Amino acid sequence: MSDINRRDALHLLGAIPLLATGLSQAEVTRAAGAARAALVPGFTPAVFTPHEYTTVRMLAEMVIPRDGRSGGALDAGVPEFMDFILAENPGMQTPMRGGLAWLDTESRERFGAEFVEIQDIQRRAILDDIAWPKKAKPEYSQGVAFFSRFRDLTASGFFSSEVGVRDLQYRGNEFVMEWTGCPPEALRKLGVG
Numbered sequence: 399m400s401d402i403n404r405r406d407a408l409h410l411l412g413a414i415p416l417l418a419t420g421l422s423q424a425e426v427t428r429a430a431g432a433a434r435a436a437l438v439p440g441f442t443p444a445v446f447t448p449h450e451y452t453t454v455r456m457l458a459e460m461v462i463p464r465d466g467r468s469g470g471a472l473d474a475g476v477p478e479f480m481d482f483i484l485a486e487n488p489g490m491q492t493p494m495r496g497g498l499a500w501l502d503t504e505s506r507e508r509f510g511a512e513f514v515e516i517q518d519i520q521r522r523a524i525l526d527d528i529a530w531p532k533k534a535k536p537e538y539s540q541g542v543a544f545f546s547r548f549r550d551l552t553a554s555g556f557f558s559s560e561v562g563v564r565d566l567q568y569r570g571n572e573f574v575m576e577w578t579g580c581p582p583e584a585l586r587k588l589g590v591g
Contacts (some may be wrong), residue, residue, distance in 0.1 A: 468565035479555035497544025
């Protein structure tokens, strides 16, 4: 697993959009379109409170930050995508909003302030405790469940967006005169070439 980085791992998550939530590819595509339409100044979330939305924006960008390769979760409209998905699927709202509340509670207990108000190193300390389900302590089980769902939604929103598709270097919808097979560098990376 040392040859795979975080962004590559998230590509894998994004390849199976919202599988864990049971949403169809059509629903994901519709949500991605709605998120793109929502990327206008003055977007008002339908589900999230202003504080929750600020937290979602910060957390989404921590999961998939902008880097030298492509834009990040904010550039892809992931927070707007999440708000749309939750508005369309009310059963998902309580676990998501409860998880955001868990983050603030954990942050206040550890550092005396809400998640968005603490230092980056402190936020990362909390996330390190919940990002790896197999390593997490039992007392963090609620945080682990929340962060797993949040990360899945972030990856689904990102990799179903125009920014995410470019990041994947998806070459579909292009005319191919002659199929020459998988590129040798991809085969080598997979250890089969």
